[in-house]
Each structure stands twice: as C-alpha cells, then as structure tokens.
Amino acid sequence: MVQVPGLSKSRFQAGLQCPKRLWLECHAPELADPTSEVQQALFDTGHRVGELARDRFPGGVLVGEDHTQGRAACRTTERLIREGAPCLYEAAFEHDGVLVRVDVLRRNEAGQWDLIEVKSSNSLQPEHTSDAAVQAYVAGGAGLPLSGTYLLHLNRDCVYPGGSYDLEELFTLEDLSGLVEEYLPAIPGLLRQMKVMLAGDCPEVRIGRHCENPHRCQFRGYCRGFLPEYPVTDLPRLADEVLAEFLEQGICSVLDVPLSHPRLTPSQRRVCADIQGGRLRVEPGLTAELAGLRFPVYFLDFETIMPALPLYVGTGPYQGVPVQWSCHILQADGTLEHHEFLHRERTDPRPSLTESLAATLGGPGSVVSYSDYEGRILEGLAQSQPQWAAEMADIRSRLFDLREVVGRYVGHPDLHGRTSLKLVLPALVEGLSYQGLAVPDGEVAMLRYQEAVWGELPQAEREAVFQDLLAYCATDTLGMVEIYRRLAFEVGLA
Numbered sequence: 001m002v003q004v005p006g007l008s009k010s011r012f013q014a015g016l017q018c019p020k021r022l023w024l025e026c027h028a029p030e031l032a033d034p035t036s037e038v039q040q041a042l043f044d045t046g047h048r049v050g051e052l053a054r055d056r057f058p059g060g061v062l063v064g065e066d067h068t069q070g071r072a073a074c075r076t077t078e079r080l081i082r083e084g085a086p087c088l089y090e091a092a093f094e095h096d097g098v099l100v101r102v103d104v105l106r107r108n109e110a111g112q113w114d115l116i117e118v119k120s121s122n123s124l125q126p127e128h129t130s131d132a133a134v135q136a137y138v139a140g141g142a143g144l145p146l147s148g149t150y151l152l153h154l155n156r157d158c159v160y161p162g163g164s165y166d167l168e169e170l171f172t173l174e175d176l177s178g179l180v181e182e183y184l185p186a187i188p189g190l191l192r193q194m195k196v197m198l199a200g201d202c203p204e205v206r207i208g209r210h211c212e213n214p215h216r217c218q219f220r221g222y223c224r225g226f227l228p229e230y231p232v233t234d235l236p237r238l239a240d241e242v243l244a245e246f247l248e249q250g251i252c253s254v255l256d257v258p259l260s261h262p263r264l265t266p267s268q269r270r271v272c273a274d275i276q277g278g279r280l281r282v283e284p285g286l287t288a289e290l291a292g293l294r295f296p297v298y299f300l301d302f303e304t305i306m307p308a309l310p311l312y313v314g315t316g317p318y319q320g321v322p323v324q325w326s327c328h329i330l331q332a333d334g335t336l337e338h339h340e341f342l343h344r345e346r347t348d349p350r351p352s353l354t355e356s357l358a359a360t361l362g363g364p365g366s367v368v369s370y371s372d373y374e375g376r377i378l379e380g381l382a383q384s385q386p387q388w389a390a391e392m393a394d395i396r397s398r399l400f401d402l403r404e405v406v407g408r409y410v411g412h413p414d415l416h417g418r419t420s421l422k423l424v425l426p427a428l429v430e431g432l433s434y435q436g437l438a439v440p441d442g443e444v445a446m447l448r449y450q451e452a453v454w455g456e457l458p459q460a461e462r463e464a465v466f467q468d469l470l471a472y473c474a475t476d477t478l479g480m481v482e483i484y485r486r487l488a489f490e491v492g493l494a
Helices: 009-017 019-027 037-054 070-082 126-141 177-198 240-248 266-277 286-291 350-360 373-384 386-397 402-409 421-428 442-454 459-490
Strands: 087-095 098-107 113-118 146-154 171-175 297-305 321-330 336-342 367-369 399-401
Touching (some): 009 177, 019 177, 037 098, 037 113, 037 442, 070 087, 126 177, 286 402, 286 459, 297 373, 297 442, 297 459, 321 373, 321 442, 321 459, 336 350, 336 459, 367 373, 367 402, 367 459, 373 386, 399 402, 421 459
Parallel strands (some): 297 367, 367 399
Antiparallel strands (some): 098 113, 146 171, 321 336
C-alpha cells in the first residue's frame, strides 16, 4: 500500500478533475510537463491579484509561514484569532486530512467569520464553488464559526480611470454561501474516495476532455505519450465515448480509422481522408474565393496584450489592447512591400497605432487577416478613437478571413485537423515557418511585450525583445502572403 499524503484545496480540485492527476501529483510529480512561460505568467498574475486584493480588506494580518510550514501556519492562525485580529490573509486550517490556506478571512460584526476566496478571473466559474466549499468544510471542521463564503474576482465592467486602482471598482464580491451549503454534504464522501485511491496504485483513467477541463492537466504529456504521430485525438470535436471506443479497439492513429466508421462526423471524416491520403486537398470554390480579392492586397496582423490589471485609461480587466501591427502589401504584378508598427512606450498605444494603420491601409484593396479577431480589434479602435472611426470601418469592410477559407476548402495531413497558421504555413510553404524565432506564438509575444515596456529590463534587452516581436509579427503576415500564393497557384490564379 502507498502512504496516503495530505490533501490541500488545490489537490482536492485536482482529484475532482481526474483521480489519476491527483495520484501523480502526490506520488510522481516529476512526470509533470515543464511549466511553460505562459503558465508561469498565469501563476504570477494570480499572486499579484491576490496581493492587491488584500488591500480591499485593510487592517489584516498576514500568516507568513510558507507552504512547507503548514502546521506552524495553523498555530499562528489560531493565535491571531485568539488575540482578536479583525482580518487574516493566508489563514491556515487543518481538518480531516486536508490543509487549506484561506486568501482572506474577515471577522464580521457578529463576531463570526467571512471566508473570501480570491481569483484573478473576471467571472464566477463552476470550479470556484468546490474550491471555496472545501475551505469552508476544513475551516468549519477546525472549529471556526463561519458566517458566509464569498468569491472576490476582477470586475469585467470596471473601466480604469487612471492612477491608483479603485479596489471597490476593480473587484466584485459574490456571495457563494448558498452554493457552498449545497456542496458541503458531498465533501466527506469525496475525500474518502480520494484517500482510498491515493493509498493504492495509480488508477487507470482514459484520456478525454477532462484532460483540459477545467484546466489543462500538467500530466497531459505523460498520459498521452502512447499516441502516435497522427493521434485520433486530432479529430475535431471528438466525443469522449467515441474516443474510448477507438482506444478499446486499439485504434490510436487516424491512419487506422475506417472512413466508413458510422460515428464519424463529416468534418472528422474529411480529416481522416486528408491524413490517410497524404497530400494537399483543394475543394471547388476556392478559386472563386481567391479571385474575389482586389489588389493591392493588404495582409494584416495585430498583436495585442490582455493584462488582468488594466494599464491604460478607459480599458478594463483582460481587455485586448493592440500594441503592434504588421502589413505586407501585395501588388497585382507580384511586388511586395512591408510596413509595421510597434508601440514602445507606456502610454496608450491606440492613438498612434490607429493613425499609422489608417495611413498605411487607406487605399483601395482587400485586407486579408487570419481570423475574425482583426475585425474585433478594428471595431474597438473605432470606439476608442472616434476620430478614426470612418477609416477603421472602411478597413473592416474590406476584410477577408484567410483562415476561414483554408478551413472550408483546404486539407493537408500535416494540419492535424486544425487551421492554425503555425501548422498551415509549414505544411503549404516550404522553407518558411516559425522555427528558430525567439517569440514562438502570440501568447508569448504578449508576455514579452509587457516585460519590455512595463518591466525593468535594461535598454539593450528591451530593444532585443522589440526586434523579436517585429520578426514574429512580420512572419505572420509574410506567411499569409505565401499561403495565398501557394493556393492561388494550385487553382490556376498565379
């Protein structure tokens, strides 16, 4: 038998998502996927929001022991409560084999306590109830007289006026007491199940949508290591029961899926045919789509940041703010020129970005993007920069979504059933990809930009980041040009 480890609120949440995840987290943490730059940034954001949230409840005392000093933190919590502290941050309680740290614990007028869980999201999510409930269960079991349980999260309707944050406006406090009361009776049984499971060998759990819900599991790579080059998990919107059926039959590769399988959807059958066919597929209708483009053709891409804590006046939590654009302009004779913009200061980027965009894309011609996101950005710019509203509306009216066209008319085995530019570009264009770029994707671009502009990097490092960002965004738009050229050649337009 394996020794049963102690549980925490995060481990309880892991066990709810998948018992195998909890077992591995407790007994084989070395098998976890490496923490990515984006994941670490999410953790850092959570810590920053949590620390800021304490100022929403002033006068509190921090229980300073770290996660390795749980018992000592419980003793400190007990002492501070006994001494009459009105509010505690990171209060610790242990009960029924579970140790929890409560973000904020506030004494109310009746002498009881309000438990407040802080999240960096901008809305209540289903998993927040179980997270708060297990804390209430442990704190109550440890003898704390609880009055209510609350969730404090960022306010999606907040509009930043500048200066110091108005914490009453920045955060929203939601009463979860009713939901928590409904959930509490299930917790003892769930804990018993988890403890029994942890005392045994690693449970067998098939991969499925739970690997991503409510959060991407850190053992996803380990659990999916058996899958081949073209895994059946590449099939779009594959139901868990169909995936289970394939795996039970020993079908792990799309190459082995019968095209006549009755449970395949039309889109899944097309992906199977593309991968099994091993070559480029171009559907009728692509010719008319591409022939509708008007020269000069502007290939446009934005990079945006979406900070949890708003940086610019008039923006809110997680609002996308464009800071960069790249545009390759293709003339009818094949001539290609490149224009770009990158805001490098801490001022609001939208005024100068919008003006430069209007100057570059002001003429006639189609504007090609690789999603509908560019349209939403242009709409936002028209609202925040009304003096350029007509120009932004004109650009938006000329948009052509290349990704939608690729998804509708094009297939290739190396797309793995998806239409991401990161996959389509190397599949269709030889010698051009994102390999070797210092910025590999848009999420990392967002983080690097914020670090360069809002961090404390030396000037030389700042400039290096800016050059990396310019190279990444330019690859996006040059990639669209070359995909268009390849497809135009395939249908006889070039």
